[in-house]
Amino acid sequence: MSEKAKNLSAEIKDSLGYLFFKNPVLVAGLVIGQLAAGCTTMQNGAALSVTYFFIVVPVLVFAAAVGKNLPAWARVIAYMILSSLMLLPSYYICGGFSATIFDSVGIYPALLAVSTVPVVYSEKVAERFSLSKAFFNGIFLALGFALTAMILGTAREFFGNGSLWGYKLAEASFPAVKLPFWGFILLGFMAAGVNGVREIMKKPEYEIPKEEEAEE
Amino acid sequence: MTFIAQFFIMMFTALFIENIIFTRALGTSWMFYLVKRPKEIVRYTLMLMAVVTLSGAIGYPLRSLVHENEFRHVLVPMIYIAVMAVVYAGVYFFVKKFLPDEFEHFGSTLGVAVFNCAALGSLLVPAGERLDFLSTIGYGIGMSIGFGIAVVIVGYGLSRLEYCRVPKIFKGVPIALIYLGLLSLAFYGLVGHQLPT
Numbered sequence: 117m118s119e120k121a122k123n124l125s126a127e128i129k130d131s132l133g134y135l136f137f138k139n140p141v142l143v144a145g146l147v148i149g150q151l152a153a154g155c156t157t158m159q160n161g162a163a164l165s166v167t168y169f170f171i172v173v174p175v176l177v178f179a180a181a182v183g184k185n186l187p188a189w190a191r192v193i194a195y196m197i198l199s200s201l202m203l204l205p206s207y208y209i210c211g212g213f214s215a216t217i218f219d220s221v222g223i224y225p226a227l228l229a230v231s232t233v234p235v236v237y238s239e240k241v242a243e244r245f246s247l248s249k250a251f252f253n254g255i256f257l258a259l260g261f262a263l264t265a266m267i268l269g270t271a272r273e274f275f276g277n278g279s280l281w282g283y284k285l286a287e288a289s290f291p292a293v294k295l296p297f298w299g300f301i302l303l304g305f306m307a308a309g310v311n312g313v314r315e316i317m318k319k320p321e322y323e324i325p326k327e328e329e330a331e332e
Numbered sequence: 333m334t335f336i337a338q339f340f341i342m343m344f345t346a347l348f349i350e351n352i353i354f355t356r357a358l359g360t361s362w363m364f365y366l367v368k369r370p371k372e373i374v375r376y377t378l379m380l381m382a383v384v385t386l387s388g389a390i391g392y393p394l395r396s397l398v399h400e401n402e403f404r405h406v407l408v409p410m411i412y413i414a415v416m417a418v419v420y421a422g423v424y425f426f427v428k429k430f431l432p433d434e435f436e437h438f439g440s441t442l443g444v445a446v447f448n449c450a451a452l453g454s455l456l457v458p459a460g461e462r463l464d465f466l467s468t469i470g471y472g473i474g475m476s477i478g479f480g481i482a483v484v485i486v487g488y489g490l491s492r493l494e495y496c497r498v499p500k501i502f503k504g505v506p507i508a509l510i511y512l513g514l515l516s517l518a519f520y521g522l523v524g525h526q527l528p529t
Contacts, residue, residue: 149360193417226456236444
């Protein structure tokens, strides 16, 4: 195996952790509000996941590619302009599976543009990454977020509406589960579940990367 | 007089009935960052208030232009993010030139102090509800004060939780989220809401 292939494989392996043991929501405690309040159905979860994917991957790749060459004051501005522009493609794609999805999910997809990964992680960490590492980090951060969003959205739609992806399955429902406080509580139990699996598998505790640790 | 009354009613609404953290769940990650730095809560609350007030005032006429546009769900956030970028640049150069000590101390967190879900959310909620100018500003100020109060309440509770015997798998993020959920439920009842049935 060539050196380049080995590096690529190591980068993918490192980024793979963002799916579960380094999950951005359940372990790092990021993007909680958007899920607790906005992710009340499967469709909302899908819309938030698509939007997060379209924001995180380009912003991290952009940060790794040109971030260091920009003056300090212009970096955050550049990342924010890019992430807000990326709302457009996600709006088109989400409109494909429901015309009124952005009415239903409210302001929460737009808030992903100013969430911690594009604002802080891109500047403090991803600027030091290679392009491929930033790309795989973005992909797996978005997939980890999507996994959490889809599980939460499915559970809340099933118990809150008695339906899945809009198809009614049961008459009885518990609408309170769609309120933000239930979102926080469910996310708390999901986070405890991740900790439980980590304990059983004897995996080390994840520590959020600091600026100096991100140096390659 | 009616305008002033409207301003204070919207401020009160944003502060208690639609609290930014407990009801709207905006800026929770930023809140968890601040609860570990209690000395900085006042500074960042004032910063949030300044950003929301300035961006709200500058962005109000611009957002009115796209209210009826079919892409308003995307255009309004884009407008506000652009306005926040202008505010960020202004604050950055002002603090760097006139308050160099402050810049040294908190220059690196200036970006997240301006661009966060609490700030953008405080601008998007009034835009979505098509509030007038004074109500938008009042709502933003109420949201900012509500954010500061929420950080203090959550921070106090989490500091007490450190002395409790919490099961190992619930330590850290899980117990913080469950505590926030219960506080949010308490706030929901406190302001007179009833659970949907």
